[in-house]
Amino acid sequence: MKFTKNVSPDDRKMLNSIFWRSFTVFASRAGATKAHAPGFMYSILPAIDRYYKNDPKGQTEALERETTWYNITQNVGTFVMGLVASMEKKNSQDPDFDANSIVALKTSLMGPLSGIGDSIFWGVLRVIAAGIGISLASQGSVLGPILFLVIYNVPSILTRYYLTYIGFTLGDTFIEDMYESGSMKLLNKAASTLGLMMIGSMTATMVTFKSTLAIPIAGGKPIEIQTYLDQLWQGLVPLAVTLGCYWLLSKKVNVNWILLGVLALAIVLGLVGIV
Numbered sequence: 001m002k003f004t005k006n007v008s009p010d011d012r013k014m015l016n017s018i019f020w021r022s023f024t025v026f027a028s029r030a031g032a033t034k035a036h037a038p039g040f041m042y043s044i045l046p047a048i049d050r051y052y053k054n055d056p057k058g059q060t061e062a063l064e065r066e067t068t069w070y071n072i073t074q075n076v077g078t079f080v081m082g083l084v085a086s087m088e089k090k091n092s093q094d095p096d097f098d099a100n101s102i103v104a105l106k107t108s109l110m111g112p113l114s115g116i117g118d119s120i121f122w123g124v125l126r127v128i129a130a131g132i133g134i135s136l137a138s139q140g141s142v143l144g145p146i147l148f149l150v151i152y153n154v155p156s157i158l159t160r161y162y163l164t165y166i167g168f169t170l171g172d173t174f175i176e177d178m179y180e181s182g183s184m185k186l187l188n189k190a191a192s193t194l195g196l197m198m199i200g201s202m203t204a205t206m207v208t209f210k211s212t213l214a215i216p217i218a219g220g221k222p223i224e225i226q227t228y229l230d231q232l233w234q235g236l237v238p239l240a241v242t243l244g245c246y247w248l249l250s251k252k253v254n255v256n257w258i259l260l261g262v263l264a265l266a267i268v269l270g271l272v273g274i275v
Contacts (some may be wrong), residue, residue: 073117082167
């Protein structure tokens with residue numbers, strides 16, 4: 001791609017190092033005031049070491065800048081890493097460059113980029129990968145977990161890699177241009193819509209409920225509850241369970257407790273003969 005071709009061998013080596021280090025960005029957390037700043041500082045260190053090699057004061061100031069709060073969906077966070085590397089390069093070469101703009105721009109991009117990253121990677125790609133993986137795994141195929149990892153991780157890793165270069169080569173005008181053209185708003189809307197469609201499809205096909213409960217009738221066939229549930233609304237119970245889980249998630253209930261609750265409910269309903 002043109003983003004990687006127009007980079008010098010030394011810059012390529014530096015950006016590759018930033019890319020590989022980016023996988024550890026969420027390995028540390030410095031509290032609510034710094035979040036994942038230590039991981040970001042470690043990731044961007046190759047650029048700081050290179051551009052401030054003979055400037056200890058500039059290196060110290062750069063490291064201090066990278067200790068500010070950082071938290072971006074890391075599938076797209078490497079764009080900011082490449083961008084910061086580019087701006088640190090300018091700062092090391094231009095004495096009139098405003099170093100405060102580095103922190104300001106990094107902070108301003110956290111919301112928009114996380115919105116895109118969450119919508120595409122968590123709301124769409126992960127759902128598609130999980131749907132395919134679960135479908136195959138439920139049939140006893142070992143390809144289930146393998147395809148889940150491949151479908152999610154290959155696009156994620158490629159995005160990380162190329163965004164590192166894009167951030168470095170395009171600079172701070174890229175996101176601004178996307179906002180001015182309306183592309184950012186369109187991308188967010190499309191990703192959100194597709195994510196909702198995938199969740200609805202998975203709910204309809206993978207969340208199942210079939211009651212064995214029946215009311216006996218003297219001299220006639222028992223009344224099967226499931227028949228009336230299907231006549232009332234096909235898939236009513238799975239939909240209700242799914243919406244209930246989403247409601248609990250909106251109330252900040254830990255997802256592990258929700259999973260345990262669903263499991264316990266299934267066991268109880270099975271034991272009393274309802275399902």
